[in-house]
Amino acid sequence: MVCLGNICRSPLAEGILKSKVSSDYVQVDSAGTAGYHEGELPDKRSIAVAKKYGINITDQRSRKFSVTDFDSFDVIYAMDESNYDNIVALSRSYEDKSKVKMILQELDPDQKLNVPDPYYGGELGFENVYQMLNNACEEISSKINK
Ligand code: 4NP
Numbered sequence: 001m002v003c004l005g006n007i008c009r010s011p012l013a014e015g016i017l018k019s020k021v022s023s024d025y026v027q028v029d030s031a032g033t034a035g036y037h038e039g040e041l042p043d044k045r046s047i048a049v050a051k052k053y054g055i056n057i058t059d060q061r062s063r064k065f066s067v068t069d070f071d072s073f074d075v076i077y078a079m080d081e082s083n084y085d086n087i088v089a090l091s092r093s094y095e096d097k098s099k100v101k102m103i104l105q106e107l108d109p110d111q112k113l114n115v116p117d118p119y120y121g122g123e124l125g126f127e128n129v130y131q132m133l134n135n136a137c138e139e140i141s142s143k144i145n146k
Contacts, residue, residue, distance in 0.1 A: 041061065078102055
């Protein structure tokens, strides 16, 4: 799960998907395309909205996306088109590039919908992001758990 800062959207996506799949079979992680917040906890507002739905994300720390993530993961979900472009720019091969998807395309494959960056907004933005990611992760987990 990849966003820009790895403190708002992708930590929520990581926590939500982890809550829906077995860690015996699926490894879920998150990262940011920028390293501004490296080592930091998720944003307080992401921690709060996750907690509201029974998910603890306080074990997470921000890290920057690395080219070796293409080797470690089968699928790389970008939160928005800018994240997608930044990840694809690091790809070394067609195989790397083909691992990168926009997360909301799981719900709506014909559109390139973005999970909006909630960083500069209020708590409502985080609730909205939570609901979008919960719906997308439900779809991802139902495919994985089939
Ligand atoms: P995220 O949100 O990409 O969902 O983690 C942001 C967090 C920090 C910044 C931008 C977006 N920032 O500019 O510091």
